[in-house]
Amino acid sequence: MSGQVTITVNGAALHCASTATVAAALLDDGRGPALRRTDLSGQPRGLFCGMGLCFDCLVTVDGRPDVRACITNVRDGMRIEVP
């Protein structure tokens, strides 16, 4: 029941399980735990609560900013932008 889908991360294709969350897909890609940089001071941020509460894992999905990577499921063709 777990097929594969293809998403893009900053334009590059990434294959992942269809049941993955965006955070899981990014972490599994070996890019390290940072998912974004803060707007003002540019500090790295990653998953903290991992369950949709802290809003520290925000990424841009299909052009929509501030989407929580930890509770958003991937979809085939999804475009993800991370700084």
Next chain:
Amino acid sequence: MSARTLTTDIAIVGGGPAGLSAATAAATSGARVLLIDAYSQASGQYWMQAADGGAAGAQAAEGRAGIARAKAAGVQLLTGFEVFAAYPGPTLFAASAEDSARIDCKALIVASGAHDRTVALPGWTLPGVMTAGGAQRLAKTQGILSGRRIVLSGSGIFLYAVADTLIAKGAEIAALVEARSPNAALLHHLGRFPERWREATALLRRVRRRVGRHLTGQIVTVARGKDRVEAVGITRLDGRGVQDIDGIDGLLTSFGFQPQIEVTSLLGCEHRFDDTLGGWLSHRGSQPACRPEPWLPIIFLRSRFSRNQLASRPSDRPDGPRQGILRSEPISRRSLIQRRPLPVPRLGCRPRAFRAARLEPRAAPSEA
């Protein structure tokens, strides 16, 4: 933009063991029940399911059975929806990433659960520093480790449950740093639930054998690293020394749990702050301010966290809720300490007593 409207007899917010059990009980007795859960599948933390439906442990199997029972009883599941507004009616509004819904109900049950209580410390924003519950969720639902060499810091048996999960997936626990160990009072309390007592003692033994270092009476006070956590500083609570652990890529903290009061806040319930119980709690006996009709029942489940709110995510504690819905008698801390027989809760969980046993330094059972 208009939301679709769903009408039901009983709406339940939170699809953990408590919410699912309540939903099953209500649906079995003939009510139309709609259960709303914020995640893509119901189950909560204790019954957490792998996203791909893959094999998992006994708790996940219990959860599969619990979900199946609810579905068989006719409970309608609305997953991936977060409640963001509540009005007289009661009427809830909930949204998913692409959709929204208005929910009109005759009665409402809030079983919204709890999340890790964490403490801020220098370096806690570094990637690789997470709540223990977050790492547990990532490992259990996605099969992904947040780190390979991890330090766990905090208090409570949940740390052991997380360590157990991560070790089973191949992580190394460099150190388990406990402010205070699960103690005799906790085990005494769990003695009331033989099955859970066995689960807990086996867990403690298994994990203590397999962690690199087991430090008690100490907490992690600083996380260091450049773009991710690489080291931690650990301080003894008696002030007699500090030490560092280097070469790690994960720090997980959890100092117990705090109830999620978003929904009860939206409903206008009174809340009070109780540090022992983990923060803000809905006040016992308080009724939602939005309740428009005196006869309209709005039901709060009991929880291990507060008297009025039932955890939908009781987490991997070995005394998870059992069957049932409501219980009205309060439990005093004395009743645990003095070993007076407690009234048997249909739900099977004793929040205040549990937390008292776990958090308070002098809550050991007295033989007086």
